[in-house]
Amino acid sequence: MVAWSATRAALGLPLYLNDGGHQIRDLVHVDDIAEATVRALVSPSARTGTLNVGTGIPNAIREVAALVGKHFPNVEITETSYRFHRTRLERVLTQTSKRSTI
Template identity: 60%
Template sequence: MVKPGSHSWMVAWFSARAALGLPLHLHGGGRQIRDLVHVDDVAEATVRSLIAPRAHNETLNVGTGTPTSVRTVADLVRERFPGTRVLDTPMPPGDPVGGYASPHRMISTLAWKPAITVADGVERYVRWLGKTPDAVPEWLQAERSASV
């Protein structure tokens, strides 16, 4: 689920930390931009690319075309875990400010676009995590124990 030191898995990482009462670290204040696509939409795009007549000759960006800041994701998680602290930390060297996909070719080729918003994705993940607390890795639980 969550990899130590990873820059991926943002919703899972923030949600697990918030569920444990740990602060969310926003490198560079969380102003980096990402194009977040829910795993269900990625799966849908994959299946559609297998059957779309033109897809076998195309390279497609699977994305929403919607820029979302890291801080926005942190704020969405904090809405579900009131009292979660945010710590602004320095931007690590080499951390990209980011960008977002141009989904025009994907939409044209697959006759489809992602449907799950970031807010809905966060809500789904937090609900799942509430039902599956063992999904929080032991090493992260240990961080909580060490900070108490």
């Protein structure tokens, strides 16, 4: 998310904040994920169950965009609204929902 936003800003492309960018993410450095993965591979107690790697620090997408904007002051930050539409899926795959009713 951070690299993607910085790359778009460096290229002069806008940053889009879907639904206002209020979504929360736990931003973890790839080195921390790699280290946790290696440790989990050699840890007997990690053989069962699921381990979530994270910092425990919530970050709103809009806050990340604002930080990127400080480094790229000319970047346009645009709020958008995204809603999934099944039209193409249904047309291409001739698929309709059989189980999902929400």
